[in-house]
Amino acid sequence: MTTWRRSEWMALAGMLVVSAATPQRMAAAQSPPPVQGTIALEGTMNKFYRGANVMIVTTIDGVEHAYRFTRDLVVHGGKTPDVSALEGLSQGSTVVVHYTVQGAEQDAREVDVVGAEGLEIAEGIVTRVDRGRGEITVRYSNGRTEAFKLTERATAEAGSTAPAGTKVTIYYSDEHGHKVAHFFKKVVK
Numbered sequence: 609m610t611t612w613r614r615s616e617w618m619a620l621a622g623m624l625v626v627s628a629a630t631p632q633r634m635a636a637a638q639s640p641p642p643v644q645g646t647i648a649l650e651g652t653m654n655k656f657y658r659g660a661n662v663m664i665v666t667t668i669d670g671v672e673h674a675y676r677f678t679r680d681l682v683v684h685g686g687k688t689p690d691v692s693a694l695e696g697l698s699q700g701s702t703v704v705v706h707y708t709v710q711g712a713e714q715d716a717r718e719v720d721v722v723g724a725e726g727l728e729i730a731e732g733i734v735t736r737v738d739r740g741r742g743e744i745t746v747r748y749s750n751g752r753t754e755a756f757k758l759t760e761r762a763t764a765e766a767g768s769t770a771p772a773g774t775k776v777t778i779y780y781s782d783e784h785g786h787k788v789a790h791f792f793k794k795v796v797k
Contacts, residue, residue: 646706646717646761648791649673653701656694663694663716665705675707675716682718684790685726685781694719704779704791706761718761720779720790727779727790730754734770739763744770744789746778756780756789770794 651665654672666672679691686693697703706718720727732746735753742763745755756778770776775795780787 645764646708648704648706648761650702650704650722650791650793652699653694653697653703654699656697658691658695663705663719665703673705673714675705675714677716677719681716683721684718685721685779686719693721697721706791722779727781730756730778730780730787731795732776732778734772734774734776736772737770744778744792746776754787756787757783758789762789762791 649665649667651667651673654664654666656663661677663675663677664672665675677691681691683689683691683693687696702722704720704722705716706720707714707716709715722729730746730748732748732754734744735747736745737743738745742758742760743755744758744762745753747753770792776792777795778789778792780789782788
């Protein structure tokens, strides 16, 4: 009888442990923490719905993202620094969307238009990041070095994203004789 009771207790304890680890609890324990702050995503403009305040951008891996925006959206590299600059973009134009996530919504804060229609592109190896002065210095393949001013957003990303020795692509504009980096990304080999 004692042996039977021990078996019953062990089976009962095992069922309690298994029921405590429900699939919902296991999924919650494995899911990443919510994203905080602003995220930058590069892709191509797919559709622009001014009346609905929505733009659809397709990433390199083919995923479409819908971004809400407001009238005070800042656009860098367009003909104007506001939402109207997006109306003239052709489908397939390269853009970088700086956005925040609130629940299931992705809210665009800034859009960088890249290429012939907007920001210029440079590629080099980071030699120095000076967050205090808001600068990133890169060395080009020909050995020449150049310092770029960083926007506030780019300065916040600079230290962790591009330590010295990292090969990066920089999206910049020429503002009053200074090259200003709006976005940069690590070059993946």
